[in-house]
Amino acid sequence: GSAVKIELSCRLADKYSYMKILQVTWKRGNETIKHINKTENSWGIQLTISENRKLGSYTCTVTGEEEFSVAFHLQVPQIEGREKPVISYEGDSAILICKSHSYTPIAWTWYMTNGSEQIAINDSLMLDKYIIDRTDANVTHLKILKLTKEDDGAYWCEAAYELGKSKGKLKLKILSLMVPLKPFLAIVAEVVILVPLILLFEFYSKKKRAEDEKEFDQIEQL
Amino acid sequence: MCKGGLVCWLSMGCGSGGCPIPSSTAQSCSCRASQGAPGARSRPVAMPPHSDAGPVAGPPDGGWGWVVVFGAFISIGFAYAFPKGIAIFYKEIQDFFGTSYSEIAWVSSIMLATTYGAGPISSILVNRYGSRPVVILGGLLCGIGMVSAAFCTSIVQLYICVGFITGLGLALNLQPSVIIIGRYFLKRRPIANGLAMAGSPVMLCTLAPLNQFLFDNYGWRGSFLILGAILLHCCVAGALFRPISADKVSVKTQSIEEGKEILKEVTKDAIDMNSPTNIHTETKTEEEEERDCCEKVNKYLDFSLFKHRGFLIYLIGNVLMFLGFFAPIVFLAPYAKHIGIDEYSAAFLLSILAIVDMVARPITGIIANSKWVRPRIQYFFSFSIAFNGTCHLLCPLASGYTGLVIYSVFFGLAFGMVCAMLFETLMDLVGASRFTSAVGLVTIAECCTILLGPPIGGTLIDTFGDYKYMFIKCGAVMVLAGTFLFIMNYYNYRMLAKEEKKRKAKEEDTKPVRTENEGRNNWNKEHVQDGPELEPLREEQEGLKKEANGTNEV
Numbered sequence: 132g133s134a135v136k137i138e139l140s141c142r143l144a145d146k147y148s149y150m151k152i153l154q155v156t157w158k159r160g161n162e163t164i165k166h167i168n169k170t171e172n173s174w175g176i177q178l179t180i181s182e183n184r185k186l187g188s189y190t191c192t193v194t195g196e197e198e199f200s201v202a203f204h205l206q207v208p209q210i211e212g213r214e215k216p217v218i219s220y221e222g223d224s225a226i227l228i229c230k231s232h233s234y235t236p237i238a239w240t241w242y243m244t245n246g247s248e249q250i251a252i253n254d255s256l257m258l259d260k261y262i263i264d265r266t267d268a269n270v271t272h273l274k275i276l277k278l279t280k281e282d283d284g285a286y287w288c289e290a291a292y293e294l295g296k297s298k299g300k301l302k303l304k305i306l307s308l309m310v311p312l313k314p315f316l317a318i319v320a321e322v323v324i325l326v327p328l329i330l331l332f333e334f335y336s337k338k339k340r341a342e343d344e345k346e347f348d349q350i351e352q353l
Numbered sequence: 354m355c356k357g358g359l360v361c362w363l364s365m366g367c368g369s370g371g372c373p374i375p376s377s378t379a380q381s382c383s384c385r386a387s388q389g390a391p392g393a394r395s396r397p398v399a400m401p402p403h404s405d406a407g408p409v410a411g412p413p414d415g416g417w418g419w420v421v422v423f424g425a426f427i428s429i430g431f432a433y434a435f436p437k438g439i440a441i442f443y444k445e446i447q448d449f450f451g452t453s454y455s456e457i458a459w460v461s462s463i464m465l466a467t468t469y470g471a472g473p474i475s476s477i478l479v480n481r482y483g484s485r486p487v488v489i490l491g492g493l494l495c496g497i498g499m500v501s502a503a504f505c506t507s508i509v510q511l512y513i514c515v516g517f518i519t520g521l522g523l524a525l526n527l528q529p530s531v532i533i534i535g536r537y538f539l540k541r542r543p544i545a546n547g548l549a550m551a552g553s554p555v556m557l558c559t560l561a562p563l564n565q566f567l568f569d570n571y572g573w574r575g576s577f578l579i580l581g582a583i584l585l586h587c588c589v590a591g592a593l594f595r596p597i598s599a600d601k602v603s604v605k606t607q608s609i610e611e612g613k614e615i616l617k618e619v620t621k622d623a624i625d626m627n628s629p630t631n632i633h634t635e636t637k638t639e640e641e642e643e644r645d646c647c648e649k650v651n652k653y654l655d656f657s658l659f660k661h662r663g664f665l666i667y668l669i670g671n672v673l674m675f676l677g678f679f680a681p682i683v684f685l686a687p688y689a690k691h692i693g694i695d696e697y698s699a700a701f702l703l704s705i706l707a708i709v710d711m712v713a714r715p716i717t718g719i720i721a722n723s724k725w726v727r728p729r730i731q732y733f734f735s736f737s738i739a740f741n742g743t744c745h746l747l748c749p750l751a752s753g754y755t756g757l758v759i760y761s762v763f764f765g766l767a768f769g770m771v772c773a774m775l776f777e778t779l780m781d782l783v784g785a786s787r788f789t790s791a792v793g794l795v796t797i798a799e800c801c802t803i804l805l806g807p808p809i810g811g812t813l814i815d816t817f818g819d820y821k822y823m824f825i826k827c828g829a830v831m832v833l834a835g836t837f838l839f840i841m842n843y844y845n846y847r848m849l850a851k852e853e854k855k856r857k858a859k860e861e862d863t864k865p866v867r868t869e870n871e872g873r874n875n876w877n878k879e880h881v882q883d884g885p886e887l888e889p890l891r892e893e894q895e896g897l898k899k900e901a902n903g904t905n906e907v
Contacts, residue, residue: 218572226448272451311575318582322589326489329592 133293139203140168140175141191148172150195158190180205183295207292208234210299218304219278227273227301229288236290239263239271242298244285278305412785417595418537422545424593425530428488430552431495431587432527436464438560439515439580442573449573450508457508460516462804467520468527469800475528476793477653484529484536488591491525492584494518499581503574515577519584526587528792531776533594535785542780543727547718547773554710554769655790662848663782664791666841668798671775674738674834675802677827678771680810681745681764682706685757688820694754702757706765713769721774731846734771734778735839741767742831749821 143152155174157164168175174193180186189203210229219225229239241263242249252273254261264272271290275282283305289298412418443457478487498518505511530549538545567576658664685706689699717737720726726733744763751760776792783791810823 215569218570218575220572220574223574226451228448306571306575311571311578315578315582318579319585322582322585325589326592329589333595 134179134181136177136179137205138175138177139189139191140170140173141193141201142173143193143199147195147197147199150197152193152195154192154194156192156194158192159187164189178205180294186295207295207297208232208290210288210290210297212288212299212301216302216304218306221278221280221305221307223278224274224276225278225282225303227275227286227288227303228270229290229299229301230270231290232269234292235268236292238291239265240289240291241271241273242287242289244287249287275303280305280307412537412539412597414538414540418545420593421533421537421595422549424590425534425549426552426555427590428526428530428552428587429549430556431584432468432523432530433553434556434560435519435523435584436461436468437557438564441561441564441568442576445568445573446508446511450511452508460511463512463516464520464523466800466804467517468524469796469803471521471524472528472796472800473654473793474521475524476790478525479529479532479789480653483596484533485591485594485596487525487529488594489588491522491529492587492589492591494522494525495584495587496522496581498522499577499584503577503581522584522587524796526590528789528796529594530590531792532789533597534776535780535788536597539785541722543721543730543774543777544715544718546777546780547715547721550718550773550775551711551714551769553772554707554714558704558707558711654793655787656794658783658787658791658794661783661787663845664779664794666838666845667779667782668795670735670738670834670838670841671795672798672802673837674771674831675799676806676809677742677745677830677834678806679803680806680823680827681748682768683807684810684814684820684823685761685764689754689757691820692753692757694757698754702761705758705761706768709762709765710769710772713766714773717770717773718777721777729846730774730781731778731842732839734774735835735842737767737770737774737835738838739832739835741771742828742833742835745824745828745831748824748828 139157141155143150155167155169157167157174157176164176166176168177174191176189178185178189186205186207189205190200191203192198192200208231210231212229217225217227227241241252241261243252244250252261252263254263260276262272262274262276264274271288273286273288283303286301286303287298288301289296440461443454443460447454447457475487478490495518498514498521501518502511502514505514531546534545534549535542564576564580567579571579682703685702686699689702690696721730721733741764744760744767748760748764751757779791779795780788806827810827813823813826814820
């Protein structure tokens with residue numbers, strides 16, 4: 132594919148301009164980069180990124196009386212997963228969505244975790260269980276039908292770019308219908324107890340007032 | 354003993370005012386027409402079925418009334434806060450059903466439209482059955498709506514369950530709660546209204562984190578199920594709404610019916626004495642039939658309110674105001690994000706608004722109840738609307754987060770002031786007995802502009818790409834509405850003062866009829882400082898006196 136030319140440079144802050152600089156090193160991992168373009172107060176390198184190997188963390192280290200270091204992380208766009216689990220119920224279906232914001236990936240792949248392994252999901256094999264929506268290239272939907280407890284766990288959506296792949300993690304939590312039913316019944320029970328209680332209280336206070344009135348009438352007639 | 358349907362009144366040993374006795378063997382009694390005159394100790398026979406035994410001097414203004422205010426607090430809180438609160442679930446539901454944002458937003462619109470549009474239905478039911486059964490039914494409907502929404506499989510089903518059924522249930526909650534406050538309070542009514550309306554921001558502040566918690570733990574289906582159970586608490590609120598129609602409502606209708614009975618008796622006697630007036634009786638009964646038919650319709654939903662000057666002023670002013678009332682709230686957070694403020698701070702602006710709103714409503718109620726403001730409460734209301742509009746007009750000048758915080762504080766204050774007095778002013782204009790129908794008619798008229806407001810604002814934002822035109826439009830509309838209400842109410846107060854003078858002049862002319870209505874007038878005078886709300890009663894009394902005068906001349 133097409134290669135990208137990129138220039139990285141690092142500069143020492145003004146308050147350290149007094150410092151005598153002994154050495155400036157650009158590294159990627161353990162590998163030192165030789166050709167450094169030096170301008171008046173900055174040191175830069177030029178890179179041509181054409182394959183995945185060339186991505187990674189590039190560090191610039193300035194050694195003088197003190198040593199300062201800064202790192203550039205060149206990577207494919209990160210895919211955001213979801214922090215909070217998607218909650219669904221047994222027998223229902225769930226949709227997991229991954230988006231790539233500014234860049235369009237070449238392909239999307241979904242993985243489910245089985246134990247410690249990641250298994251790719253092939254939706255053409257299991258048509259009545261998984262549906263992967265590929266209408267929009269920037270977004271992928273994984274629809275899982277007829278959920279069971281076994282579908283609970285972590286899922287990965289992987290976007291493949293020219294220069295590499297990146298993954299996002301999503302969690303799916305499957306609950307049984309009993310789980311929300313318990314608080315529901317508790318609250319309904321509370322209401323069912325309160326309403327007659329209030330009505331009974333009113334009935335008895337009315338009766339008491341009627342009795343008081345009858346006594347008052349009898350006293351008046353006397 | 355007594356002829357022509359008049360009843361023998363024993364004047365001793367029965368509390369002040371006397372009471373009717375069925376037997377005809379009493380020796381010292383006076384013949385009177387009234388059976389339940391105010392000030393008298395009521396006997397079960399004479400009173401309408403759903404009344405409290407007790408003194409009939411007017412609304413309690415306290416006691417159980419404060420419990421009713423608490424119930425109304427809950428009911429009104431759910432009615433206003435719930436549609437806003439479930440917006441948290443929309444993103445997830447949108448993803449689940451694969452719909453666009455506008456399709457989801459229809460759920461809220463349908464819910465809001467039903468809550469306001471079903472106002473007349475609510476009024477008719479309250480007129481017929483009283484507040485309590487209607488609120489309990491409303492609570493049940495809300496519960497059923499949300500529980501069935503938990504099992505929905507398409508967006509259209511959501512429209513029906515969440516939008517329509519729950520919206521209808523909330524409508525059956527909102528109106529009766531406001532109506533019953535008018536029945537329990539008179540002297541302290543603004544405070545009661547302010548406290549009850551404070552339910553809306555409190556519920557919103559409670560529902561927002563609660564909904565988030567439910568969503569994180571149970572997903573949207575489980576949350577809807579549990580929210581259905583929570584909405585059943587409206588039934589609890591309804592159970593607290595003890596009926597109290599023994600006071601002003603039935604007394605007024607009774608005194609009107611008494612007057613008509615007197616009229617009938619007097620005409621009957623006059624006709625008996627002059628036999629060749631049979632034709633007159635026939636035409637009289639025809640007119641009576643027509644009047645009865647209109648009365649029947651008006652008993653359920655009082656359309657004669659459209660002839661009421663105060664009601665029309667209120668209706669036009671409020672319909673205009675709602676065009677710019679809700680849009681700024683809907684667009685405050687997006688506007689903040691547009692200027693570059695982060696999501697959490699933008700959400701915090703709404704929290705500030707809600708907190709200031711919460712405090713402003715009861716305080717406005719207290720201010721509106723003070724003896725300087727109460728007689729001129731309409732001016733105070735118009736002022737708060739214009740103040741609200743001015744806030745919006747100044748909003749585009751606010752720069753940065755601090756400016757928006759100041760705007761939120763003032764907006765919350767103005768919003769609370771307007772909402773606290775929204776129903777109080779209507780009660781003040783039409784009186785508690787006609788308020789039931791008035792509130793239904795007003796809400797269905799407001800329904801249209803409420804629904805139009807945010808979309809018009811949204812179109813302005815999309816067309817110009819700038820939020821400031823939306824704020825200017827809302828501000829201008831509200832300042833216009835406030836000014837209109839101010840001027841028209843000034844006119845209304847003057848006309849009422851003139852009519853008061855005319856009535857007083859007439860009273861001095863019609864002294865013989867006056868002795869019959871002595872009890873009633875004494876009671877009226879006790880409440881004369883409560884302003885124009887007793888107008889309907891006085892107008893009807895005037896009408897009766899005119900008819901009585903007419904027959905006397907015959």
